[in-house]
Amino acid sequence: MSVQTGSNNAPERYYNYAYLDEQTKRMIRRAILKALAIPGYQVPFGSREMPVPYGWGTGGIQLTAAIVGPDDVYKCIDQGADDTTNAVSIRQFFAKVADVETTEDTSEATIIQSRHRVPEKPLKAGQVMVLQVPQPEPLRFLEPRETETRAMHAYEEYGLQYVALYERVARVGRINAGAGHPVMVEERYLMSPSPIPAFDNPKLGFSEAIYLLGAGREKRIYAVPPYTRVRSLDFEDHPFAVQTWDENCALCGADDAYLDEVVLDDQGAKMYVCSDSHHCAERREAGHVGPMAGHQLAQAEKEPAQ
Amino acid sequence: MNALSSRIESTPLLKVDGLTKWYGHILGCRDVSFDMRAGEVLGIVGESGSGKTTLLNCVSGKLPPSAGSIQFETSRFGMSDIYAMSEPDRRRMQREDWGFVHQNPRDGLRMRVSGGANVAEPMMSLGGRHYGKMRQATIDWLERVEFDTGRIDDRPANFSGGMQQRIQVARNLIHGPKLVFMDEPTGGLDVSVQARLLDLLRELVRDLRLAVMIVTHDMAVARLMADRLMVMKSGQVVETGLTDQVLDDPQHPYTQILVSSVLQI
Ligand SMILES: Nc1ncnc2c1ncn2[C@@H]1O[C@H](COP(=O)(O)OP(=O)(O)OP(=O)(O)O)[C@@H](O)[C@H]1O
Ligand SMILES: [Mg+2]
Numbered sequence: 001m002s003v004q005t006g007s008n009n010a011p012e013r014y015y016n017y018a019y020l021d022e023q024t025k026r027m028i029r030r031a032i033l034k035a036l037a038i039p040g041y042q043v044p045f046g047s048r049e050m051p052v053p054y055g056w057g058t059g060g061i062q063l064t065a066a067i068v069g070p071d072d073v074y075k076c077i078d079q080g081a082d083d084t085t086n087a088v089s090i091r092q093f094f095a096k097v098a099d100v101e102t103t104e105d106t107s108e109a110t111i112i113q114s115r116h117r118v119p120e121k122p123l124k125a126g127q128v129m130v131l132q133v134p135q136p137e138p139l140r141f142l143e144p145r146e147t148e149t150r151a152m153h154a155y156e157e158y159g160l161q162y163v164a165l166y167e168r169v170a171r172v173g174r175i176n177a178g179a180g181h182p183v184m185v186e187e188r189y190l191m192s193p194s195p196i197p198a199f200d201n202p203k204l205g206f207s208e209a210i211y212l213l214g215a216g217r218e219k220r221i222y223a224v225p226p227y228t229r230v231r232s233l234d235f236e237d238h239p240f241a242v243q244t245w246d247e248n249c250a251l252c253g254a255d256d257a258y259l260d261e262v263v264l265d266d267q268g269a270k271m272y273v274c275s276d277s278h279h280c281a282e283r284r285e286a287g288h289v290g291p292m293a294g295h296q297l298a299q300a301e302k303e304p305a306q
Numbered sequence: 307m308n309a310l311s312s313r314i315e316s317t318p319l320l321k322v323d324g325l326t327k328w329y330g331h332i333l334g335c336r337d338v339s340f341d342m343r344a345g346e347v348l349g350i351v352g353e354s355g356s357g358k359t360t361l362l363n364c365v366s367g368k369l370p371p372s373a374g375s376i377q378f379e380t381s382r383f384g385m386s387d388i389y390a391m392s393e394p395d396r397r398r399m400q401r402e403d404w405g406f407v408h409q410n411p412r413d414g415l416r417m418r419v420s421g422g423a424n425v426a427e428p429m430m431s432l433g434g435r436h437y438g439k440m441r442q443a444t445i446d447w448l449e450r451v452e453f454d455t456g457r458i459d460d461r462p463a464n465f466s467g468g469m470q471q472r473i474q475v476a477r478n479l480i481h482g483p484k485l486v487f488m489d490e491p492t493g494g495l496d497v498s499v500q501a502r503l504l505d506l507l508r509e510l511v512r513d514l515r516l517a518v519m520i521v522t523h524d525m526a527v528a529r530l531m532a533d534r535l536m537v538m539k540s541g542q543v544v545e546t547g548l549t550d551q552v553l554d555d556p557q558h559p560y561t562q563i564l565v566s567s568v569l570q571i
Contacts, residue, residue, distance in 0.1 A: 142416060155394035159431030163416070166430065167423045169437050170459050235437040 018065040018098040024048055028066035028221070032212060035223035040185025041153070042136050047219040057090060058216025060113045060132030064094060067128060067212075068111060074100045075109035080117040080258065080275030087115075104278045116179070118200040120257050120279040123209035125226065131196065133215040136222065138182040138192035158190045165233060175238045177201070184231045185224060198232065199242045199258045205230035247272040251298045252283035253290035262297065273297060315344040318379070319485060319517050320365070325374035327360050333541045334360035338374070340536060340546065344484065345515040349532030349549065351522060351564070357541040358521040359489055365519065366487045367400055378403070378485070401431050405478030405486035409493045411470035414477070415462045421473045422448070422458035428481040447476040451506060468499035472506075479510060486511075488520040492527060504530050525565060529553055537561045 018025070024046070031045040050058040068074065074094050078087040082104040090113065091102045103109050106119040113130040123129060139149045142160050152160065161182050168176055177198030185191045193201055193213070204211055204224050211224040224230060234240035248255045250271040257279060259272040271292055274280035284298065320342040327334035335357035342348050350358045363369035365376055367388050376388050380399045388396055408414035415424050425444045426434075434440050448455045451472040462470050471491065478486055491507065492500040508531060511518055522528055528535055528549060535552045537545040537560065545558040556562045 142418065151393070151397070155397060157394075157397065157431070159427065159433070162430040162435070163419055163423050163427050166426055166437060166440065167419050170420060170422060170441070236435050237438045 016097075018068050018094070019051075020048065020062065020065045025066045028062055031221045032063070032066065032223065035212070035221050036210070036225045038189070039225055039228050040183075040189030040191040040222060042220040042222045044219055045221050047216050050216065051093075052090075054217040055134060056086060057113070057115060057132035059214030059218075059221070060115070060130045060216075061090060061093070062216060063130045063212045063214040063221065064111055064113050065098070067130075068094060068098045068100055070099050072098075072100050072110045073108050074098075074102050074111050074113070075104060075106065076102075076113045077117060077119070077276075078115045080119075080260070080279075081277040083277065105282075106278060114196075116195055116197070117258065117275055118196055118203045120254075120274070120276045121282075123203070123207055125208040127209040129207075129209055129211045131193070131211065131213045133192070133194050133213045133220075134217075135180075135194055136192060136213070136215040136218050136220040138180075138190055138194075153189060156188070158184075161190055161233060162235075165235065165238075169235065169238050175234050175240055177232065177240060177242070181240070182233050184233065186229050187231070190233075191222060191224075191230075197243060197258060198240070201230070201232045201240075202242065204228075245272060248290060249274045249280060249283075250290045250292035251295060252280045252288045252293075254280070254283060254288070271295070271297075317343065319344045319346075320379070320519075321375075321377040321385075322365060323375050323377075325361065325364055325376065326372050327357075327364050327369065328372045333357075335364070335538070335541045338536075338543055340543075342485070342517055342519065344379075344517055347511060347516075347518040347520065347531055347533045349520050349522060349528040349535045350538060351525065351528050351535055352538030353523065353564070356538040358523075358538055360541075361538070362487055362489055362519060362521050366404065366406055367396055368406075381484070401428065402481070403484045405481075405483040407471075407474050407478050407486065407488040407491045409490040411462065411467070411474050414474045415470060417462050419461070420459045421453070421462055421465065421469075424462065424473055425476045425480055428477060432481055443480060444476075447480050448472075450510070451476045452502075466499075467495050468503060471495065471503060475503075475507065475510070479514065479516075482514075483516070485517045485519070488518060490522055490524075491520065493522075493524075507531065525553065537564065 027046055031043045035043045050061050052058060076087045076091040078084040094100050095102050106121045110126060111128050111130060115132050118129060137149055139152060139160055142163060143149050165175060179197050180192050180194035181198040181201055183191050183193055183201060193204060206227050208226055210226060213222050232240040245259045249257060249259060251273050254274055257274045257276060260275040261270055262273055263270045318341045323339050325338040326336050338361055350361060352358055364371045370389055377385050378388050379385050381403055422444050425447055426440045429440045445455050448458060453469060453472045462473060492503050504527060520531055532549045535549050536543050539560045545552060545561045552561060553565055556565050
């Protein structure tokens with residue numbers, strides 16, 4: 001998060017710097033500060049119309065717009081990849097309206113906006129992870145009444161969340177955490193890290209970086225400040241566990257990364273590759289090789305995303 | 307009746323005093339006072355619109371009354387005015403000490419999760435975090451309410467009305483409440499299902515020494531379940547007494563009409 005000084009742009013450029021007007025950005029910043037002060041608490045904010053539809057990351061875009069400055073370096077990913085349409089267009093959007101430098105390199109970025117993943121490379125102090133959230137209320141599926149879920153948060157009545165876990169264990173025999181597995185933040189607020197996979201849940205706890213989560217349609221902002229306790233919910237006899245794969249990444253050989261399944265033909269052939277495309281490329285450059293290292297998928301990713 | 311009375315304890319569990327509820331200018335109920343003791347089953351009877359549900363909702367903490375007080379012997383704080391408690395304390399007391407069986411299972415069940423999860427929820431609300439133990443307790447309770455445990459993981463929408471009501475009963479008894487409210491618990495069921503469910507309820511209430519406040523307009527249900535009856539008309543209690551007394555020797559003209567018009571047993 002850098003301030004808007006020292007820019008070489010003409011001052012009048014900043015009337016609508018980063019697309020939103022100054023009052024709106026101030027309002028969002030106030031919500032962010034409150035969210036950081038009460039980790040895991042959903043702060044209501046006056047979500048604005050954005051030039052993309054709801055569900056395309058309007059919450060994340062507004063968060064980025066409120067904190068970005070011309071000295072920032074911006075990375076945007078969809079799933080784990082930097083080169084998908086949505087990620088590319090959001091990145092171009094901020095390059096245009098905020099004159100911000102963009103990157104695919106996780107370690108270079110000061111703001112990383114994402115839809116489904118947290119990068120594999122551990123985040124550092126000074127970095128802000130912005131997550132786009134479709135449904136901020138983890139209890140909504142079981143309790144449709146907003147008045148009731150608010151009371152549950154206020155009074156820490158979180159037994160209901162376990163009903164969802166109970167249901168999952170009853171059906172599949174284990175916690176089987178998928179995406180958006182609920183967490184307790186500082187043992188006070190129940191929070192949905194929607195929609196990241198449970199694989200990324202542990203990255204939220206005691207991170208050096210700031211996590212900001214924004215839901216545009218639902219008009220909520222919440223946050224996990226650095227060095228905050230984040231516990232994924234589970235049962236005593238069914239402890240939380242992240243996804244694991246029998247395979248390693250076919251391109252870079254990584255055995256500790258989140259893998260996507262790629263179907264290769266209609267005969268059922270498939271390969272597993274890192275979902276974090278930049279992480280994978282970086283490893284390959286450093287000489288790591290997987291069982292299908294020369295595959296054309298690796299070539300395609302060498303093309304610059306823009 | 308005599309067998310039932312012996313399990314009733316002498317200390318009051320619930321004290322209702324001067325309870326009045328106005329919906330704007332429409333009267334819900336007026337100046338209702340009564341006590342309930344542990345293990346006692348109190349039936350509320352009266353015609354449609356007489357204020358039975360209003361009374362039940364006020365007493366069970368769902369509907370703040372316009373006047374009057376409701377005191378309950380809570381596990382945590384002893385005898386307390388339930389509307390003077392802080393909201394989180396009252397909600398916790400409701401989870402710990404009470405149950406509420408609705409007439410319509412849809413009001414009392416979570417339709418989006420399985421029957422088993424519905425029954426297990428109160429344990430989780432009270433801090434249960436061991437799946438295996440809660441699963442076993444759920445199965446035990448399903449057996450107790452004569453529910454086919456093979457269907458534990460089905461959604462309530464796939465159950466018959468009688469099965470839904472059994473799930474609701476199990477869900478409201480599993481945590482060991484002191485007092486259970488019931489609003490026409492067998493109202494929507496056909497006669498044979500109703501008879502078996504009533505028998506079951508009566509056995510459970512006796513075995514668990516539960517206090518129950520049950521609303522019904524069915525005199526047969528009242529006869530079978532209740533130790534004591536309160537007869538309501540136009541929002542007011544017109545007669546109260548032991549069930550057999552009220553049904554066999556009704557004093558108030560309204561009770562006489564009510565009993566003679568429906569009671570064929
Ligand atoms: N939410 C409400 N708003 C206005 N009036 C109400 C409301 N609920 C109940 N009433 C009125 O209060 C009176 C008592 O209603 P209540 O529902 O308590 O009766 P009841 O004895 O439960 O009837 P039933 O046997 O039909 O369920 C009725 O005149 C009813 O119209
Ligand atoms: Mg009613």
